[in-house]
Amino acid sequence: MLHHFEELPVDPYLVTATELTxxxxxTxxxxxxxxxxxxxYxxxxxxxxxxxxxxxTYSAAQIDPTLRLVDADTSRRPGRPGRPLRARRPRRRGLARPPHRAGRPLVLQAQRR
Known part of the structure; x- marks a missing residue:
């Protein structure tokens, strides 16, 4: 964090830093x-x-390199026949929406009719 005040000996004045490793x-x-x-200063x-x-620390991911195909029946939502899954961005209930949608994760959800 930098401060910009005329009273300080230097401008900008370094106050704090968060260092991430x-x-x-x-993967x-x-x-x-x-x-x-x-x-x-x-x-x-x-x-x-x-x-x-x-x-x-994190537990190691066990990644299966096998490629599997998903048929039309498998992509249906269990218990709700006829409603295929689609990719959509999760809603953020109770929070203001960001000005852009970049970087938000995608989840699978049944299509609404």
Whole structure:
């Protein structure tokens, strides 16, 4: 976070930073640690102190490389014949909708008639 005030010795003035550490591989990028650091400017240089990192671990995914085809009967919603599944974006009840829809996950839901 940067502050912009005339009273501060430098502009912009670095106040805090959140440092995120990732583990990247061909399957996924995983957040492995997060650390919060605070800064103070004094005698022409920044000094800092940091909280210990919060570290995250994940169980390994068991990915089956077998390609499977889905026929028309399998793609029907169980218990509701005649209503095929389609991809749609989940609704965000109670929250303001973002100005764009990029990055929202897709889920399968039965079509409405």
């Amino acid at each position: 990732y583990s990247e591989n061909p 996924a990028t995983l957040l492995t640690a997060a650390r919060h650091r605070g800064y103070v 004094s005698s022409g240089a920044y000094s800092h102190k940091a909280y210990p990192p919060v570290e995250f």
